[in-house]
Amino acid sequence: FMGHNPTFAVGRYGGEIQLDSDNREVDSMLLIAQADKLSLLDKVSAKDAAEIENTMREEVLEISRHPEIVFVSRDVSMRQIADNRYAIKINGSLSLHGETRGRTIEAEAEISGKTIRAQGEFKLKQSDFNIKKVKALGGTLKVKDEVEISFDITAEI
Template sequence: MEAAKATLVHYVLDPRASRFTVQAFATGLLSAVGHNPTIGVRDFSGEVSFSQEALQGSGFRLSIKTTSLSVQDDISDKDRREIERLLNEQILETTKYPETVYEAPVLSITRMGESLYSAVLDGNLTFHGVTRKQPVAARIAVFGTMLRASGNFTLEQTDYEIKLISIAGGALKLKDELKFSFEMVAREQE
């Protein structure tokens, strides 16, 4: 006799209750006076299916509107506007690449405790018009009809054909590495 198949529960991200940031790192002669900008992602959506019983997850998809990125640091309005202009026009080229998408058809899930899990996503990230494999590890907690996932990952901008920006003749520039951090809340959908 076959055991009843565990049901996958469909969850949809709640962007108002979620946080997603990108940290860039300064280098060069003037890096001590520069700063490591933190960029907030304001407009994103996503979904995933997950079964606590079967330790199974599938269909994770995250979509980000690239024009929704904004500097979160405590800097002057003039500096904020200039960084965001460079980000949109020269770095991300948001008119040409308005969306970034991460898709992982299958998630590897491990139980860590009561309603606590570890997940490994081996998905594809389409960023700046380039699609590459991008592993992401996450910690997951399920509370009733709410799922909370958190973690971080890094990537190299040049892997996605993004130009590294330098200011003041190269005396201040950003490193290739970006660190992404997330605290996502998703709610069960019928």
Template sequence: MATYGPDAARCVVLTFREGVLAGVGHDLALRVTRLEVTVEGETVSARVDASSLRVVTAMHEGRPAPNELRAGDKADIEATIRRSVLRADRFPEIRFSSTAVAKRGDGYELTGQLAIAGVTREVTLPVQREGDRLVTEVRLHQPDFGIRPHRALMGTLRVRADVVVRASVPCPKAAG
């Protein structure tokens, strides 16, 4: 069994803006700062503190734009995510628990139950080796989990319903 905390496990959430005033908003890269991933044989489970998402940077055309947000902007965004999007006071933990794993080409397909904001759905995660890490990237549709994407300025600026979650853990060491 291997358990990875935030020093070894990584999780980034990418959000994208849309709407008439999308040009005044920001795509964002958010980092999960408190998480635990456990791998035991072919079983994988993960726990994420729903209040631990932090703004890493604004994004512009898929590239980091580190000077576009002030510290106060970041704090406001983080508070909105905790309070209104994930409702972390009511649903403090995001959980994943695998139910099946299958070999697919050079990687794996991991199927399991993902619980966010009080709603549990089955998800399938493609897992590939990238260097010394096992990486998955999945697109999640927020309304599938009862989450209404954030809106501002009377709906003329909003976060797209789909977000991209990219998570990774170190590759297990081969037995020698």
């Protein structure tokens, strides 16, 4: 586990996507994730999972002070790569742990009827968001400063 990055899923999130008048381009987007709804996906004992999740919520994210993780777009560009498939570049701001930083996120999206599905990933350094390094499981689990965030989000439009 040393230097391991555990995998978490966000259990509750919401947001809004604004499309242009032709419903062809994304004008803006907002995504809000509830920090207290992160759950560990790694296969570990129930006791270890509870300790890791508690450490993430209470010591890493400090959810009592910072209950939400928010991404707001400033600029969205889309390029069609196939029928109903687009490469998207989103410039915006990520608010995490009481700090807001500019972030560019690239994704692929598929629009089907009134549904848009976006998938992508990006990296961030916890230290950029004033998140202190913590240990769990008696020091056997140390999370790296740079973490990878991946997403697969479906929205009704």
